[in-house]
Amino acid sequence: MLTVHHLGISQSERIVWLCEELEIEYALKRYDRRADNRLAPDDYKALHPMGIAPVITDGDLVLGESGAICDYICGRYGGGRLAPGPDDPDFADHLFWFHWSNGTFMATLMMQLVLASGAPGNPAAVFVEDRSRRAWAMAEARLGQAPFFGGANLTTADIMMVYCLTTSRAFRGASIEGYPNLRAYLQRIGQRPAYQRAMAKAEPGMAPMLA
Template identity: 70%
Template sequence: MLTVHHLGISQSERIVWLCEELGIEYDYKRYNRREDNRLAPDEYKALHPMGIAPVIQDGDLVLGESGAICEYIDRKYGGGKLSLTPDHADFADHLFWLHFTNGTFMTNGMMQLMLSMADAKNPMPAGFVAERTSKAWQMVEARLGEAEFFGGSQLTLADIMMVYCLTTARMFREGTLDEYPNTAAYLQRIGAREAYQRAWEKAEPGTPPNLT
């Protein structure tokens, strides 16, 4: 049986949402962050050598890394429902946004977060990261002005990956969607999905999703 280990307020919410979208059976275990430093508890860190979320177990397999987990579950349990084949018109866009998520967008956000916590006297790194981050958000806004979903005309793994960056990840740093109306409208569409609502209630019960 597939087991999803979810760390509260973390990227592993993606995996809960994916399983709900696919309508598959899975065991679910939720872990609270530590009170003293807001990091994962030792019990969660022991699941995988990296000690970070997300992590799944499937029999003897223990797998980390959001993108790998999403592709694994979609192919093994979802029949590739949320992936596009090479003959699909949106195939390239689906691939781009699927990998842009953690390859660029999340990386920019993590660099910003680390710089904000560091006592850096050299302004160059902050300016470099700010420019990269601004460009990435502009790309997101432009994409959601031309397509209903990141992958094109239908929900794909690209959306499963990107939504966390646009919602929960913003809890860790300042920022609104005032300048990004297309993104805001997209998140309202996502928030209206029954599978997303079920997943969020499991992942963060009693906490409203950061959709605005």
């Protein structure tokens, strides 16, 4: 049985949403963050050598890393749905945004969070702040060109990107007030029944950060 191990308020919400979009059978095990430091509890850390979310188990398989899990679930259980093939006109765009999400965007946001508490004018913080500004501008521009990050249809690029635009802001207090395309996009995402089901299961009692 495919089991999604979801750490509350974390990237693993992506995997819950993916399973709901694909309408596949899966078990969900939810873990609350520790009260003292807001990190993962010991039983979650014990699932995988990195000790971070997301993690799935499938029989004897233990798999981490959001992108790898998306590819695994789509390939094994989704019949390739939500991932355009090489003959699809959106193939390259989907690949870019799918990998850019954690490879550049999420990495930049995490660096920004870490450096925010440092000394003002730190050259590293200035560099990361500029990279963050350009990343948000890229995402806003993309959604002025296409309805979804992957192109004409929802793909795993959107599964990867939406967490960066929503729940991750709970750690940073970032506003998307100045990004009308992003705001309109998130309203469309929020109307998807699969997203609604996923967030109700993953984060009960927490309103999705769609604005």
